[in-house]
Amino acid sequence: MKKNFKILLAEDFEPSRKIMSEILSALGYDYETVANGYDVIFALKDNKFDLILMDLKMPMLDGFETIEHIRRNLNYPVNTIPVIAMTGMDYSELNQTYKGEGFDGIIQKPFSLDQLDNLLKKLLSNSTEKEKMKIS
Numbered sequence: 001m002k003k004n005f006k007i008l009l010a011e012d013f014e015p016s017r018k019i020m021s022e023i024l025s026a027l028g029y030d031y032e033t034v035a036n037g038y039d040v041i042f043a044l045k046d047n048k049f050d051l052i053l054m055d056l057k058m059p060m061l062d063g064f065e066t067i068e069h070i071r072r073n074l075n076y077p078v079n080t081i082p083v084i085a086m087t088g089m090d091y092s093e094l095n096q097t098y099k100g101e102g103f104d105g106i107i108q109k110p111f112s113l114d115q116l117d118n119l120l121k122k123l124l125s126n127s128t129e130k131e132k133m134k135i136s
Helices: 014-027 037-046 063-073 091-095 113-135
Strands: 006-010 030-034 051-055 083-087 105-108
Touching: 006 014, 006 037, 014 030, 014 051, 014 113, 030 037, 037 051, 037 063, 051 063, 051 113, 063 083, 083 113, 105 113
Parallel strands: 006 030, 006 051, 051 083, 083 105
Antiparallel strands: none
């Protein structure tokens, strides 16, 4: 199941990007990495991704600005790609607002392999079900 999905990982901090790459590989996902919000938008123009895993605090264009651009300015189906916010900030502060910002999920760093895998499976499964409903 996992190998059919491609994830865009947006993380500016190189050591975190390397760890996340290893985690996604260990979980069996195909992925591409970028280092900031501008690179996310650029990557979305040229590639098909099933999910975006995005750090909230990135230089130039942070996660909040990037999700706003994706949801408001990009065309369907790109503007509906599930996006998970990754953050080291206090989860309770963000838990109430992340959906209002356009995110489909949030995960607080540090997180376990199982926590990430469960969230990815849930959102990828939900997006697959939505696509089936649109086709029928």
